[in-house]
Amino acid sequence: MDGNGRWAQRRSLPRTAGHQAAETTVIDIIEAARAAGVEWLSLYAFSTENWSRPGTEVDFLMGLVRRVVRKHAPLLLARGIRCRFLGVADSRVPRELAQDFEDLATLTADNRGMTLTVAFDHGGRRDIVEAARSLIRSRTPADEVTEQLFADHLPFPDTPDVDLVIRTSGEQRISNFMLWQVAYAEWVFPEALWPDFRAPDFLACLHTYRRRDRRFGGVPPRTMGDPS
Amino acid sequence: MxxxxxxxxxxxxxxxxxxxxxxxxxxxxxxxxxxxxxxxxxxxxxxxxxxxxxxxxxxxxxxxxxxxxxxxxxxxxxxxxxxxxxxxxxxxxxxxxxxxxxxxxxxxxxxxxxxxxxxxxxxxxxxxxxxxxxxxxxxxxxxxxxxxxxxxxxxxxxxxxxxxxxxxxxxxxxxxxxxxxxxxxxxxxxxxxxxxxxxxxxxxxxxxxxxxxxxxxxxxxxxxxxxxxxxxxxxxxxxxxxxxxxxxxxxxxxxxxxxxFLPEGWINAESIVEALSLSPDGDDPRARTVAALAARMKRASALLRLLTPLSGVLHPDPAPSAGVGESRRSAEEFFRKVLDQTGDGHLDWPDLAAMARELCTRLDLDEPEETRLYDAFAAWWRELQAALDTDGDGRVSAEEYATAVPSLAGPALIRVAEVLFDATDKDGNGTIDADEYRTLFRTAFHRDLTTTDGVYSQSAFVSDFLSFMSGRRTNTAYDPLLADA
Structure with a gap:
């Protein structure tokens, strides 16, 4: 969800206006993903590094997210979307916001339509460190640690590997996003700023992804020759 | 008589x-x-x-x-x-x-x-x-x-x-x-x-x-x-x-x-009282219904909270962060829910006597086991008083307790656990079987319990009791016994 600030700057608006405009895109993309048959959608809303932004902007974001969550809770419930929040461990997250996250997760826990993971106060490295801690705490012998076992100690271990990451506004960095799960992800970098990003853009990204040749480190099947 | x-x-x-x-x-x-x-x-x-x-x-x-x-x-x-x-x-x-x-x-x-x-x-x-x-x-x-x-x-x-x-x-x-x-x-x-x-x-x-x-x-x-x-x-x-x-x-x-005017049997005080003390974690056949109902109520109250109009300002979160502290409860909560049985804000002999009373009632003890249990609790009280009552007013306040939590598990508390084990072990065979366990906790053996062949050994019982009383572990069988309202 990049480009809110730049979107506002280009219109000579305060940065906060960009964040406000992002709300429409979020709802639009959730709808588009659900309609396109996406089963797992994750949104990177706030990273552990975003705390370094000016205090007023952070405060505004917290209030905005809280309003958005509450406003759309009934819609998410009705659409059968299971919501959960990845991260939310920092003590600077307001208590009321954490409560709302928890309530929305509780409310939609039984939904089976699509799983929406909102990464809020999320850092990929922190998750990996947490998994390591949890492994050590469970006194797992070093030889028994496998990739699968390690993944089981990550937050939300049922999350599958990420297939496609869309990063808007032309930025081409990973920025500490779900580091473990993006190992074999395809990346798409549309130029649109997040508030301008809409369902057709999203579908275009899905289309690009479908044409990608995913090899997971192997060789394309057609060069392997005819086995007969 | x-x-x-x-x-x-x-x-x-x-x-x-x-x-x-x-x-x-x-x-x-x-x-x-x-x-x-x-x-x-x-x-x-x-x-x-x-x-x-x-x-x-x-x-x-x-x-x-x-x-x-x-x-x-x-x-x-x-x-x-x-x-x-x-x-x-x-x-x-x-x-x-x-x-x-x-x-x-x-x-x-x-x-x-x-x-x-x-x-x-x-x-x-x-x-x-x-x-x-x-x-x-x-x-x-x-x-x-x-x-x-x-x-x-x-x-x-x-x-x-x-x-x-x-x-x-x-x-x-x-x-x-x-x-x-x-x-x-x-x-x-x-x-x-x-x-x-x-x-x-x-x-x-x-x-x-x-x-x-x-x-x-x-x-x-x-x-x-x-x-x-x-x-x-x-x-x-x-x-x-x-x-x-x-x-x-x-x-x-x-x-x-x-x-x-209601048909006979519609209102039955006993089933109402029993139903109220049903805990969703219990193994009663009705408990599954209760658990489902509780989950629904939890979701309903979550929705209710989300739908209520926004209340003013946000406060940075001083509450414990999620995840880490789930199986341990805070010292104040343990004091309030378990130790301070009379709810007067102080730990005093009547609080421990109330625990002993509840255990005697559950186990339906007669003399002399009852006196043995009371005596064990009295010894524990003297130990607590000596260790925790720093201002010497004869009772232990929540603050005094919070500053001295580690010293809670002394020899007298171990003695309480042993006497409680003996009282629970009605047939005196050195282990607690499923029936004896149910008498004390009103629930079957927990799945995660370290039991061998469906019995509960004294050492496991004592260590579980101590970890509840001092380690402040939640979600144990002791919760419904001493912590539930």
């Missing part, structure tokens, strides 16, 4: 008694509250209640115990009654002390115990009057005989209660006029208990709904009870006269009395 009462055609105890007829009557719920206030207004009983009773912190457990005890006392089997009376006498013999003005109280005092029975009888009569279905003279006299023989079964002596019903009313009015006071215990029941009533185990998952309901019902129950008290007591205790309160009170009694 003397058996008094008229050797009449129907027995005074058992399923045909007047008392049994009221047992499942919803009016009885209101009448019991009223009777309890009248009891608590007696200075001796009030002081004993404030010092020893767990009804503020654990009202539902207390209600269940009282209910089961009454059922035994008024049941048809004389052996059960005699045993229960002996148990109650032992229990009350351990309660004595002095009130805030230095007047001594003793829970074995004859006149005081007669007053408890008198309030129950008078409240039953008043309940019928207030709901517009007064009792006729014969029924009243018969019921009076029942209550007198209840006192006889309990005390072995009924001389404190007048033999004749006419004299009883004079006796009752005299006590109300001369002896009752505006005690702290009565005020607690009228104004604090219902406003702060913790949710029963059944509704523990829906704190918002519970709090919302309580905010409406609590003050109502207080107003209804005040309006139903004798006029002379209200005047002496300076209780408020609210406009419409007496109409409200009579309306409540009448409405509760309408339940008599």
């Amino acid at each position: 003397t058996t008094t009462g008229t050797a009449g055609e129907t027995p005074l105890f058992g399923p045909d008694s007047r008392f049994s007829a009221f047992f499942d009557d919803p009016r009885w719920a209101l009448a019991i509250i009223r009777a309890t206030v009248l009891e608590a207004a007696h200075p001796q009983i009030g002081a004993a209640l404030v010092d020893n009773s767990t009804f503020v912190a654990h009202p539902w457990r207390r209600l269940r115990n009282t209910f089961l005890s009454m059922r035994r006392m008024f049941g048809a089997d004389p052996a059960v009654r005699e045993r229960e009376a002996a148990r109650l006498n032992r229990l009350h013999a351990r309660m004595s002390g002095s009130d805030y003005r230095g007047r001594a109280y003793d829970a074995m005092d004859r006149a005081t115990r007669a007053w408890v029975v008198a309030t129950l009888f008078e409240s039953a009569v008043t309940m019928c009057r207030l709901s517009g279905q007064p009792l006729d003279q014969d029924t009243m006299e018969r019921m009076y005989a029942e209550y007198r023989s209840f006192l006889a079964a309990l005390d072995g002596d009924v001389s404190e209660l007048p033999e004749d019903l006419d004299d009883f009313w004079r006796y009752f009015d005299r006590v109300v006029e001369d002896e009752l006071e505006n005690t702290e215990a009565a005020r607690v029941i009228l104004y604090r208990l219902f406003d702060h009533l913790p949710a029963p185990a059944l509704l523990d998952g829906a704190p918002t709904l519970w709090a919302a309901g309580r905010a409406v019902v609590g003050p109502l129950l207080g107003a209804i009870t005040v309006a139903s008290l004798p006029e002379s007591y209200r005047r002496r205790a300076g209780l408020p006269e609210m406009p419409g309160a007496s109409t409200l009170m009579q309306g409540a009694y009448c409405a509760a009395g309408l339940a008599r």
Whole structure:
């Protein structure tokens, strides 16, 4: 969800206006993903590094997210979307916001339509460190640690590997996003700023992804020759 | 034990008694509250209640115990009654002390115990009057005989209660006029208990709904009870006269009395009391339904919270972060829920005595096991006092406890665990089997329990008890035993 600030700057608006405009895109993309048959959608809303932004902007974001969550809770419930929040461990997250996250997760826990993971106060490295801690705490012998076992100690271990990451506004960095799960992800970098990003853009990204040749480190099947 | 009462055609105890007829009557719920206030207004009983009773912190457990005890006392089997009376006498013999003005109280005092029975009888009569279905003279006299023989079964002596019903009313009015006071215990029941009533185990998952309901019902129950008290007591205790309160009170009694038109068996006090103490984690066949219901209520209250309009400012979160602290509870919470059984904000001998009392009740202990358990708790109390009471006021405050948590598990606590194990191990074979476990915890072995061949060894039992008492682990079998309201 990049480009809110730049979107506002280009219109000579305060940065906060960009964040406000992002709300429409979020709802639009959730709808588009659900309609396109996406089963797992994750949104990177706030990273552990975003705390370094000016205090007023952070405060505004917290209030905005809280309003958005509450406003759309009934819609998410009705659409059968299971919501959960990845991260939310920092003590600077307001208590009321954490409560709302928890309530929305509780409310939609039984939904089976699509799983929406909102990464809020999320850092990929922190998750990996947490998994390591949890492994050590469970006194797992070093030889028994496998990739699968390690993944089981990550937050939300049922999350599958990420297939496609869309990063808007032309930025081409990973920025500490779900580091473990993006190992074999395809990346798409549309130029649109997040508030301008809409369902057709999203579908275009899905289309690009479908044409990608995913090899997971192997060789394309057609060069392997005819086995007969 | 003397058996008094008229050797009449129907027995005074058992399923045909007047008392049994009221047992499942919803009016009885209101009448019991009223009777309890009248009891608590007696200075001796009030002081004993404030010092020893767990009804503020654990009202539902207390209600269940009282209910089961009454059922035994008024049941048809004389052996059960005699045993229960002996148990109650032992229990009350351990309660004595002095009130805030230095007047001594003793829970074995004859006149005081007669007053408890008198309030129950008078409240039953008043309940019928207030709901517009007064009792006729014969029924009243018969019921009076029942209550007198209840006192006889309990005390072995009924001389404190007048033999004749006419004299009883004079006796009752005299006590109300001369002896009752505006005690702290009565005020607690009228104004604090219902406003702060913790949710029963059944509704523990829906704190918002519970709090919302309580905010409406609590003050109502207080107003209804005040309006139903004798006029002379209200005047002496300076209780408020609210406009419409007496109409409200009579309306409540009448409405509760309408339940008599329901088909028989629809309202069963026992199943209500049992259902309230059902914990969603239990293994009762009904527990799965309760768990499903609790999950629904949890979601409903989550939705309710999300739909309520936004409340002003956001506060940075000082609460513990999620994930890490889930299986451990904070020192304050442990103090409030487990240690401070009487809910007065201090850890004191009555708190530990209340724990011992609850364990004895659960295990249905007789002498000398009961005394052994009490002695073990008393030794633990001396150890705690020596270790924790830093300001030397004879009791342990929440702050003193919080600064000294690690020293809680001394040799005396281990001794408590061992004595408790011996008492639970009824057949004395050195292990606790499934039946013995169920007697103590009212639930089957937990899945995660370190049991071998379906038994619980002493070392595992002791270490689990210690980790509950000192390690502050939650979600153990001990939670419903000592922490639940």
